[in-house]
Amino acid sequence: AVCYLRSHGSGAKLPLPPGPRGWPVLGNLPQLGAKPHHTMAALARQHGPLFRLRFGSAELVVAASAKVAGSFLRAHDANFSDRPPNSGAEHVAYNYQDLVFAPYGARWRALRMLCALHLFSARALDALRSVRQDEARLMVTHLLSASSSPAQGVAIGQEANVCATNALARAAVGRRVVGDGVGESAREFKGMVVELMQLAGAFNIGDFVPALRWLDPQGVVAKMKHLHRRYDRIMDGFISEREHLAGEEEGKDLLSIMLAKMRQPLHADAGEDGIKFTETNIKALLLNLLTAGTDTTSSTVEWALAELIRHPDTLKQLQREVDDVVGTSRLVTEADLPRLTFLTAVIKETFRLHPSTPLSLPRVAAEDCEVDGYHVAKGTTLLVNVWAISRDPASWGADALEFRPARFLPGGSHETVDVKGGDYELIPFGAGRRMCAGLSWGLRIVTLMTATLVHAFDLSLVNGMTPDKLDMEEAYGLTLQRAVPLLVQPMPRLLPSAYAT
Numbered sequence: 001a002v003c004y005l006r007s008h009g010s011g012a013k014l015p016l017p018p019g020p021r022g023w024p025v026l027g028n029l030p031q032l033g034a035k036p037h038h039t040m041a042a043l044a045r046q047h048g049p050l051f052r053l054r055f056g057s058a059e060l061v062v063a064a065s066a067k068v069a070g071s072f073l074r075a076h077d078a079n080f081s082d083r084p085p086n087s088g089a090e091h092v093a094y095n096y097q098d099l100v101f102a103p104y105g106a107r108w109r110a111l112r113m114l115c116a117l118h119l120f121s122a123r124a125l126d127a128l129r130s131v132r133q134d135e136a137r138l139m140v141t142h143l144l145s146a147s148s149s150p151a152q153g154v155a156i157g158q159e160a161n162v163c164a165t166n167a168l169a170r171a172a173v174g175r176r177v178v179g180d181g182v183g184e185s186a187r188e189f190k191g192m193v194v195e196l197m198q199l200a201g202a203f204n205i206g207d208f209v210p211a212l213r214w215l216d217p218q219g220v221v222a223k224m225k226h227l228h229r230r231y232d233r234i235m236d237g238f239i240s241e242r243e244h245l246a247g248e249e250e251g252k253d254l255l256s257i258m259l260a261k262m263r264q265p266l267h268a269d270a271g272e273d274g275i276k277f278t279e280t281n282i283k284a285l286l287l288n289l290l291t292a293g294t295d296t297t298s299s300t301v302e303w304a305l306a307e308l309i310r311h312p313d314t315l316k317q318l319q320r321e322v323d324d325v326v327g328t329s330r331l332v333t334e335a336d337l338p339r340l341t342f343l344t345a346v347i348k349e350t351f352r353l354h355p356s357t358p359l360s361l362p363r364v365a366a367e368d369c370e371v372d373g374y375h376v377a378k379g380t381t382l383l384v385n386v387w388a389i390s391r392d393p394a395s396w397g398a399d400a401l402e403f404r405p406a407r408f409l410p411g412g413s414h415e416t417v418d419v420k421g422g423d424y425e426l427i428p429f430g431a432g433r434r435m436c437a438g439l440s441w442g443l444r445i446v447t448l449m450t451a452t453l454v455h456a457f458d459l460s461l462v463n464g465m466t467p468d469k470l471d472m473e474e475a476y477g478l479t480l481q482r483a484v485p486l487l488v489q490p491m492p493r494l495l496p497s498a499y500a501t
């Protein structure tokens with residue numbers, strides 16, 4: 001590999017990280033392939049766990065081991081607390097007026113604090129417990145009706161998506177938004193989220209080669225603008241609906257709270273940093289929540305069920321655990337979850353092998369810095385290959401690619417490892433100050449949905465599919481979809497009273 005020497009703050013000369021040679025103009029963009037997280041894992045085996053790429057005129061570094069991820073996200077987190085400019089943020093996320101792409105600063109902090117306070121703190125999360133449980137119960141009822149009609153199979157990821165979307169929507173805008181007679185068709189809304197993730201994950205050439213920007217060679221920007229208009233109409237609908245309600249009728253949902261704040265004068269002492277939210281900020285935040293928090297969680301449940309169906313003994317062990325704690329005359333509640341140790345291990349193992357955002361979300365260096373002996377220049381984009389890191393045999397051993405939840409059980413090899421950003425070998429939610437804002441909600445709803453489904457139903461495959469033949473292929477977007485949706489036939493396994501509504 002070529003090593004350019006650059007002078008560093010101290011005057012010492014540091015090499016740039018090694019990396020593959022790229023094409024003229026486009027750099028390494030044409031080499032990414034259909035699944036960039038796989039390609040980048042292979043490049044790390046060749047060039048090492050900290051390597052460099054060039055996309056057009058943009059410099060990138062990729063972190064592909066727990067140790068390197070820790071160097072960036074712990075030691076250098078402050079320097080990488082911004083996200084690089086990108087067309088998705090501009091054309092979909094209201095020109096950076098949202099939380100996910102907000103410049104690191106007062107408005108980002110205020111938006112993040114607002115969600116933490118009203119949705120994701122332990123207290124807010126518990127206050128919204130009945131909303132999640134209610135939606136889980138509705139999912140069960142819906143599946144029950146499917147179980148009585150013969151075997152076309154149910155797309156279980158779609159069912160979980162309805163549950164995840166409506167639970168979040170009730171917390172954010174005070175009502176359900178998908179499914180029977182409430183507005184968007186469930187399939188259509190999920191389709192919009194998947195499209196957004198595909199576009200956001202597309203590595204738009206125009207973002208990296210300014211000269212080609214106007215051409216929009218992949219048509220990504222045109223699609224983004226179109227998709228944005230569809231979302232914007234939905235967000236406008238939420239707001240106008242709220243504004244027609246009289247003051248007293250306004251709920252405690254996030255939208256009501258934000259609208260009220262927007263109308264009130266700022267209180268200098270309210271810890272708001274002089275930040276006044278606009279209607280655009282409100283729409284952009286709602287868009288963030290309803291996209292970042294829906295397909296990520298439902299896809300995780302779908303991957304978990306697919307792994308469990310492929311590992312019948314593990315599924316039986318899980319069902320035994322839930323039966324022991326919950327019994328067979330009612331559904332799972334969130335109060336049961338802390339006692340479900342094996343379930344927790346199953347969820348961690350699912351996040352390990354199938355992290356929802358395989359390349360996390362990009363960060364950008366605010367200043368020059370030195371990482372693990374290499375020079376990383378200001379403006380360099382950081383990608384963290386969380387997918388490769390959580391499959392790295394150096395961290396996970398020879399059975400790294402096997403689905404084996406027991407590794408997380410007491411006495412197991414990874415007993416103390418959690419997904420919350422402190423253990424860099426398992427960071428599906430990222431780490432550091434820009435880590436996932438919705439971690440607590442995401443974990444809770446994924447765990448509740450998975451527990452509820454395996455407890456309430458036996459799930460058998462349809463159309464002659466057998467567990468060993470089940471297709472586990474990934475479809476890449478910013479989020480990791482199953483290439484082939486999981487189709488199952490649900491069969492109730494609890495006492496009839498458990499399903500009574």
Ligand code: HEM
Nearest residue numbers: 100292293296356360361429430431434435436437438442
């Ligand atoms: C399976 C569930 C989820 C996974 C695996 C996941 C993963 C991630 C990751 C990897 C990041 C980037 C972190 C970084 O830059 O270090 C992120 C950011 C974010 N996520 Fe999640 N997420 C999930 C669920 C949710 C939910 C339920 C919500 C909200 C309802 C949410 C909202 C956000 C937001 C707002 C950000 C941007 C944070 C910021 O820039 O400050 N996510 N998520």
